[in-house]
Amino acid sequence: MLTRRDLLRALAATSAGTLAANTFASLRAADTQTWQRGAVATVQPLATKAGVNALRQGGNAVDAAIAAAVTLGVVDQHNSGLGGGCFILIRQANGKLLAIDGRETAPAKASRDMYVRDGKAVPALSQTGPLAVATPGALAAYALALNKAGKLKLAEVVQPAADLAAKGFALDRNYARKLKSTADKLAQFPGSKGALLKADGTAYEEGETLKQPDLARTYQQIAKHGIDWFYRGEFAAMVEAWMKANGGILTAADFAAYQPIVREPLQTTYRDYRIIGFPPPSSGGVHVAQMLNMLEQFELADLNKQGRGALEHLLAEVMKLAFADRAYWLGDPDFANVPRGLIDKAYARELAAKIDLNKASEVKSYGRPPRATENIFAKPPADAPIIDKHTTHIAAADAEGNWVAITATVNTTFGSKIIVPGTGLVLNNEMDDFSISPGQPNAFGLIGAEANAVQPGKRPLSSMSPTIVLRDNQPFLTVGAAGGPTIITQVLQVLVRVLDLHQPLSEAVAAPRVHHQWRPDELRVEQSLPAATVAALQDRGHKIDATAGIGVCQAVSFDPATKAFTGVHDPRVPGSAEGL
Structure with missing residues (x-):
């Protein structure tokens, strides 16, 4: 039987991190578990545990999924975080369906041709740096979901993540690899370099501990003061000041105007x-x-x-x-x-x-x-x-009948590569999901047309x-x-x-x-x-x-015959599925 340790060894031993089909087959038999009260699956065991702890504290699947999501913003920042956006899909125990759009929005000063220079689109401008950042929506969406369908308070799911950021965690293979691959770009921005790299600018290795005191403070302030601190207070002001000093267009007014949409x-x-x-x-x-x-x-x-x-x-x-x-x-x-x-x-x-x-x-x-x-x-x-x-994606369900699917993102690895000094928070590069010029491929090679052109306040098209x-x-x-x-x-x-x-x-x-x-x-x-x-x-x-x-x-x-939940994480990367 293939153990998780064997899986990690197999990943390390195979070129490009791929597994042969028979390795996948062995993992299937070893890694499937069932639970009666609920299940959570994410790409990071610490985030999965945060979700399960929310269930253990009396929360439902909505609380569990959001606890996992905000924790991923600490331990999986290259993929998602409060500096990005999300889509939340919920089927509540009473049968009601809820879709919360926490997608980022283009700043008010954004324009259709803002990435065109000398008549040609310049993709680098929408992928790295201040002009790449759209107004983050994840936090507002999480707060709305908790208010409409959760049992726990925002502070109860945010504070454990704040504690984890302060204490630090050992980098897994995936985080270390992503950090190494983007270290040069992160080092271009003092806030990012100070938060995510060693003093000499090199990347932390797998197994080394990453502490994030600035991110811990950001989370603590959110837990203490709520989302207004982020959207209408100190955080928004810090971002605006940095943007003005570095050629960006995102303002505190953009943060204040942001609203998640129930669709x-x-x-x-x-x-x-x-x-x-x-x-x-x-x-x-x-x-x-x-x-x-x-x-x-x-x-x-x-x-x-x-x-x-x-x-x-x-x-x-x-x-x-x-x-x-x-x-x-x-x-x-x-x-x-x-x-x-x-x-x-x-x-x-x-x-x-x-x-x-x-x-x-x-x-x-x-x-x-x-x-x-x-x-x-x-x-x-x-x-x-x-x-x-x-x-990243979080899947969660509970025995009451609540089912949750959250997909969250900062777009490409470490988003815009920007962390505003003192915040610890990676800002997205979601502006690249617009069609920066008709027919111009984005970072994923996708082509768009006028329907997805840049406009102030508009949400870019997403694959989530x-x-x-x-x-x-x-x-x-x-x-x-x-x-x-x-x-x-x-x-x-x-x-x-x-x-x-x-x-x-x-x-x-x-x-x-x-x-x-x-x-x-x-x-x-x-x-x-x-x-x-x-x-x-x-x-x-x-x-x-x-x-x-x-x-x-x-x-x-969920198997109605056995009344049991099965959680599955993708064997292509480290992750976990757990439950009660």
Whole structure:
């Protein structure tokens, strides 16, 4: 039986940190546990423990997920934190659904061409430094979620994280690797260098202790004074002063104006299941639904039995079609029209009819969904049952019936690379998720159009895809992922493997993944995908890009027969799933 220590040794021993398929298989048998009162899964054991402690203190799954999220802002700052944003999807014990949009917003002084110099877009400006930072939304969203659906107070989930920041923690392999890879950029900013690097500017190594006294103070002030200290007090003033001195445009007024938005969750059906996704500015909810609608036209279990890459090929084809639509149609629905027809079943049948199961097809452009002028958030017509009235993911559920999926981010590794001196908080570079110029790829290679252009107060398009699945109107699965645009395709593949192939959740999360995002026209595959499958995909005409790993996924499921929860963390990185 493979122990966690064996897993870490295997990760260290394999090139590029990838695991062979048989290693994943061994881990599945060793790493699956069940609990009766609830479960939490995250990428970091200390964050998972914080979530479980919240349950132990009388909190519910909402408290647990948010306790884990704020702790990740200490122990996993390269991925997420209070300097970034989030989407929170909740199914409460009473059956009510809640979608809280904590996505960052463009500063009031932002403009459409702010990254254009001499007629050309300069991507570096939107990825590193002061102009890359959008107004953080995570903290406001967490506070709102606790107020609407939690049991604990904000201070009760923030103070333990403050204590951990002050005490320090031993860096895991992933944090140490990310710190080393970005040390040069972090060192450009005195606040970042002082908070995250050694005195000589070098990175801490795996196992060394990182203490963050400034971050501890920030958390302590939030615990003591609430979110006003952050959005309308000292923190906002400190950020504004630094921005003015360093060429930034983010102001205290931007912080004061920020509000999380309660949105209508996106509900669609897939075979016998109801899929609850996040609406725009998430592109994930729309396109997971769109791809499932296309896949509904095929017998996926039969294709999987055929082997020879038959299922992977189909997945690649539906991904291309969906991402072509994403590039043109998706944006902040408060600023751009996002057509309801994207998740229309008839439109999906039309797209599916274009797929050749024997060869890769060229998708030249976006599709034209029906009712293209009808915004996805307009009141649904009576005959439209489809809709009812470097990032991290936290999955949590409890025996009362509360289910939570939180995906949070600062965008790329350590966001903008900026920590304002004295705050300890990594600020996002979420402005790069806008289309800084039509047709200009962002850091993830994604292309956008006018719908996702920069505008003051606008939320950039996101791939974050927190998802909850209901069967017989009862929740039994929550899943989400990290990894830029691969978030969408990771969630899709876990759903397919659980709902169509009936694989155990741990097997579904660990299975080799593929990813296609239309542009560039290449199919990314994990190196653990069998060579025969890769060869079959090449024979069908796919241009293959083999990579060590595609994203990181977390999930929790419930078995009504045994009344037990199963939590699964992605074996591609250290993490944990625990419960009570």
